[in-house]
Amino acid sequence: MTSIVETIAQSIKRADRTLFNENYVKQAEAVVEGLRRAGYEVVPLRPPEPLVEYAVENIPFGRLRPSDLIRTLYTTMVSNCRRFTG
Incomplete structure (x- = not known):
């Protein structure tokens, strides 16, 4: 890539x-x-598998409202994308 x-x-x-x-x-x-x-990050359209694994391991478990879960997932993946894509 x-x-x-x-x-x-x-x-x-x-x-x-x-x-x-x-x-x-x-x-x-x-x-x-x-x-x-300006608060933007450029990320690939499809997350690399190591990033998916990282997100799975770092998303809090428990009862979250769907909107809170999506915000947490999005933030976790976008803010850590550079670690896995270079």
């Missing part, structure tokens, strides 16, 4: 029609960092 930084870098490179080569990875890293500062 291609990292989000590489994906953005390739997109910037394809969009740039100048004669000079730029550091697209540096630009892509800046975009991803800006997204994170």
Whole structure:
């Protein structure tokens, strides 16, 4: 799987029609960092299996309202995604 930084870098490179080569990875890293500062995280559409296993082991058991369970699951998976995708 291609990292989000590489994906953005390739997109910037394809969009740039100048004669000079730029550091697209540096630009892509800046975009991803800006997204994170704004409260976003870029994650794959399908979670990697190790992340699913991590979430299963770290989601609290017991009686949770469905909305609380979904919020906890979402937060756990998104906030830990980088640990399992690079």
